[in-house]
Amino acid sequence: MKRYSNSTEVDFLIIGAGAAGGIMAKQLSTAGFSVVVLEQGGWGKYGREHEYNKDEWLNRNLSDDDRLMSDPARQRNTFRPNDKVKAVPGNHSYGCVVGGGTVTYGGSNWRHLPYEFREASHDPTIPSGTGMADWPVTYEELEPYYTQAEWETGVSGVRVDSPFVAPMSKDYPVPPMPLKSSGALMKTAAAKMGLTVVPGPLAIISQPYMGREACVNCGICSGYGCQVRARSSSAVTMFPIAEKTGRCEIRVKSYVREITLDNNGRVNGVVYFDAQKRELRQKAKSVILSANAGESARLLLLSKSSRFPDGLANSSGLVGKYVMFGNGAGASALFEHPLNEYKGVISGAGIVDFVPSDPKRGFYGGGRMTARGYLTPFELGLGGLSPGTPRWGAGYKKALQEEANHRMTISCFVTQLPLETNRIDLDPDVKDEWGLPAMRITSSAHPDDIKNMEFFRKKSIEILEAAGAKKIWAPPVSESRNGAHNRGTCRMGNDPKKSVVDKYHKAHDVPNLFIVDGSSFVTGGRNHPTLTIEALAFRAAEHIVKNAKSGTLVTKA
Amino acid sequence: MSAKRRSRRSFLVESFTGLNAAWVAANYPGILAAQNYVRKATDAGQTPRLAVLNEAQAVEIEAMTAQIIPSDSTPGAREAHCVYFIDRALATFSKDKQPAYMQGLQDLQAKALQLYPGVGKFSALTPEQQIKTLTEIEKTPFFEMVRTHTIIGFLSRPEHGGNSNKVGWKLIGYDDSLNHKPPFGYYDAQA
Numbered sequence: 001m002k003r004y005s006n007s008t009e010v011d012f013l014i015i016g017a018g019a020a021g022g023i024m025a026k027q028l029s030t031a032g033f034s035v036v037v038l039e040q041g042g043w044g045k046y047g048r049e050h051e052y053n054k055d056e057w058l059n060r061n062l063s064d065d066d067r068l069m070s071d072p073a074r075q076r077n078t079f080r081p082n083d084k085v086k087a088v089p090g091n092h093s094y095g096c097v098v099g100g101g102t103v104t105y106g107g108s109n110w111r112h113l114p115y116e117f118r119e120a121s122h123d124p125t126i127p128s129g130t131g132m133a134d135w136p137v138t139y140e141e142l143e144p145y146y147t148q149a150e151w152e153t154g155v156s157g158v159r160v161d162s163p164f165v166a167p168m169s170k171d172y173p174v175p176p177m178p179l180k181s182s183g184a185l186m187k188t189a190a191a192k193m194g195l196t197v198v199p200g201p202l203a204i205i206s207q208p209y210m211g212r213e214a215c216v217n218c219g220i221c222s223g224y225g226c227q228v229r230a231r232s233s234s235a236v237t238m239f240p241i242a243e244k245t246g247r248c249e250i251r252v253k254s255y256v257r258e259i260t261l262d263n264n265g266r267v268n269g270v271v272y273f274d275a276q277k278r279e280l281r282q283k284a285k286s287v288i289l290s291a292n293a294g295e296s297a298r299l300l301l302l303s304k305s306s307r308f309p310d311g312l313a314n315s316s317g318l319v320g321k322y323v324m325f326g327n328g329a330g331a332s333a334l335f336e337h338p339l340n341e342y343k344g345v346i347s348g349a350g351i352v353d354f355v356p357s358d359p360k361r362g363f364y365g366g367g368r369m370t371a372r373g374y375l376t377p378f379e380l381g382l383g384g385l386s387p388g389t390p391r392w393g394a395g396y397k398k399a400l401q402e403e404a405n406h407r408m409t410i411s412c413f414v415t416q417l418p419l420e421t422n423r424i425d426l427d428p429d430v431k432d433e434w435g436l437p438a439m440r441i442t443s444s445a446h447p448d449d450i451k452n453m454e455f456f457r458k459k460s461i462e463i464l465e466a467a468g469a470k471k472i473w474a475p476p477v478s479e480s481r482n483g484a485h486n487r488g489t490c491r492m493g494n495d496p497k498k499s500v501v502d503k504y505h506k507a508h509d510v511p512n513l514f515i516v517d518g519s520s521f522v523t524g525g526r527n528h529p530t531l532t533i534e535a536l537a538f539r540a541a542e543h544i545v546k547n548a549k550s551g552t553l554v555t556k557a
Numbered sequence: 558m559s560a561k562r563r564s565r566r567s568f569l570v571e572s573f574t575g576l577n578a579a580w581v582a583a584n585y586p587g588i589l590a591a592q593n594y595v596r597k598a599t600d601a602g603q604t605p606r607l608a609v610l611n612e613a614q615a616v617e618i619e620a621m622t623a624q625i626i627p628s629d630s631t632p633g634a635r636e637a638h639c640v641y642f643i644d645r646a647l648a649t650f651s652k653d654k655q656p657a658y659m660q661g662l663q664d665l666q667a668k669a670l671q672l673y674p675g676v677g678k679f680s681a682l683t684p685e686q687q688i689k690t691l692t693e694i695e696k697t698p699f700f701e702m703v704r705t706h707t708i709i710g711f712l713s714r715p716e717h718g719g720n721s722n723k724v725g726w727k728l729i730g731y732d733d734s735l736n737h738k739p740p741f742g743y744y745d746a747q748a
Contacts, residue, residue, distance in 0.1 A: 005665070048738065054735055055713075055714050056709075056712075056713055056714075057650070057709060057713040057714065060650075061649075061650035067666070073572070142664050178739035178741075178745070179739070179741075179745050179748060180741055180745055181659040181741060181742030181743060181744035181745045181746075182744075183745070183748040184744040184745045184747065186745050188744075189748065190625070201571055216734060216735070216736045216737070217738065217739075217741070218735035218737070219735070220735065228738060268672075337740050337742070337743030337744065337746070338730070338743050339742040339743065339744060340730075340740070340741045340742040341741075343732075343737040343741040343742075344732060344737060344739075344741055348692070377712035377713075377725070377726065377729060377731050378708070378709055378712055378713070380712075380729060381708040381709070381711065381712045381729075382705060382709070391695070391704065392624070392625040392626070392691075392695070392704055393627060393688065394629060396625075396626050397626050397627060397631075397633065397728070400626075400728065400729060401728050402633070402731035404728075405729070405730050405742070406732050440611070487727070535627065
């Protein structure tokens with residue numbers, strides 16, 4: 001792999017090797033630019049994916065080198081529901097490895113629907129006083145990049161013609177993953193209720209594609225690296241191509257603590273800690289921040305200067321604000337015959353009829369209902385049995401045996417209203433392992449979000465009843481307080497007073513700083529952010545390459 | 558040394574004596590194989606399989622695990638060798654839990670004595686008495702920890718010491734081939 005010295009001024013420095021970072025690295029390096037990617041996590045099993053473990057006990061006890069997610073004991077964070085109370089230690093965690101969250105995620109890859117980019121001006125159900133705003137890009141503008149993301153990463157699915165699914169200009173590159181019993185039961189219910197079931201589009205390939213093997217339905221999936229490279233993470237799709245150009249260096253265990261500015265208000269590099277916590281500098285002509293919504297916002301807030309006393313690129317005061325973590329709701333059920341949901345991918349078919357918000361429901365909100373049931377042996381044994389079963393003894397054992405392969409879950413991925421009061425900032429007291437102010441999360445769901453979750457909880461029960469369940473249970477709804485679906489902290493927009501980046505992800509305040517990840521989201525869609533992050537990244541990369549080549553951004557090395 | 562080996566073997570062999578007779582009859586060849594395996598391992602002078610717990614402690618912990626996942630018409634925690642999983646966990650990933658186990662064992666003993674004066678040990682109680690004793694402590698962190706370790710030991714890969722002969726996976730119908738082809742279940746096969 002190409003190595004650059006710290007004093008070499010590379011064309012682009014990318015912070016974060018996740019979904020967006022991988023696309024930026026590949027697109028910029030193949031276009032001829034010199035690129036350094038700084039990733040705070042390690043390599044994982046990059047290039048030797050067959051070594052990923054499928055061992056639940058080992059996975060709960062990973063060494064720092066083998067961790068694939070951040071560790072709330074090191075990447076400390078705190079949480080408070082509102083400004084009136086003091087934040088307490090939180091357990092926010094996200095992908096922290098080359099490939100980021102795409103190394104371990106379930107792989108759901110839904111597109112946003114066209115109207116999700118302009119809900120604020122078109123949806124009469126939106127309550128007043130929220131941060132809902134139209135995106136500065138339309139679905140039509142983004143559509144080619146959705147297609148590009150699906151074909152360059154590898155997404156399984158089938159194109160359907162439905163008002164509840166985004167229209168596509170091209171089929172998926174590979175067919176959908178096989179129907180599971182949970183999906184078959186969902187179809188039974190949907191047929192009775194007149195609802196639409198669609199196979200879930202997944203970044204897990206159902207057939208060999210671009211030199212990678214098809215999924216073998218091993219079932220130890222979400223939360224684990226993929227041994228057969230079927231999950232289309234940026235670690236197997238983007239970074240290998242970037243590396244092969246000889247122009248891209250991926251530098252792991254590199255924890256960035258500040259993006260630095262020159263006297264002209266342009267960024268000129270970063271200060272970071274290496275694995276031994278030595279402080280180093282890397283010079284760059286331009287910086288791409290792709291650290292995920294939480295960490296990108298935090299790094300900007302940490303990068304204070306006389307020009308930006310409230311944090312880099314934060315003249316609007318909006319950096320960190322409007323954070324959305326993604327709410328959910330659902331229900332589980334037991335059926336007479338075995339489903340064996342532990343086989344195969346975690347997320348199967350989806351009911352999509354309730355994606356749009358409906359004035360008849362009396363609140364703003366929509367969502368997608370997905371058929372799941374995935375429980376690993378530990379999850380089943382430790383907490384997966386139906387309510388009312390004994391926790392130990394003969395009754396426990398009997399339930400363990402009887403319920404094991406007979407259950408499914410409907411997991412709904414639903415809207416979350418962006419609120420200015422929900423935000424990421426710096427904790428005044430708690431420091432992370434590097435001695436920097438910890439991330440503080442302040443978040444409370446809007447009342448409509450709670451009503452919406454309750455709607456989906458009840459709808460899940462109805463569907464399971466229609467599917468013929470023997471026993472159904474649904475936990476009370478609760479809002480998300482953290483998690484890897486975080487987005488919205490550096491929203492894009494045309495007005496520098498009301499947004500942090502422009503429609504091409506350039507910081508309004510800094511001409512050579514680009515923020516490309518889930519932080520750009522104006523609204524949360526129906527959760528499932530990854531494919532939209534990827535489409536936005538391909539689009540941003542194209543624009544940056546064009547400008548850089550014409551000399552308006554950086555001079556080619 | 559040889560005395561120690563013998564007693565360790567007898568502990569393992571005794572592990573099989575708490576079984577329901579019907580299960581023993583149905584699984585006799587398997588038990589013989591397991592006993593034979595233990596015998597061979599011990600006679601070959603391999604490193605003792607207990608690393609942290611002494612035998613007396615292992616007997617008490619095993620008695621606990623055997624009430625958490627009892628043996629009836631199918632194997633339970635005892636046949637899954639959950640106590641060996643726990644011992645290995647205490648030597649490795651859960652080293653920090655050693656003091657809690659030692660203290661918890663003392664508390665268990667005290668509780669058993671309080672409820673059934675005159676009986677020396679928890680493991681010497683009748684099954685009904687053991688259940689009564691554990692019900693008294695089931696809200697304690699110690700019980701929760703042993704429950705968690707027992708279940709994990711029952712359902713984790715056999716190389717960690719438990720789930721011997723994959724009896725845990727067999728109970729829940731889990732096929733560990735990590736390679737499956739549709740149809741996966743009844744309903745997708747019907748679709």
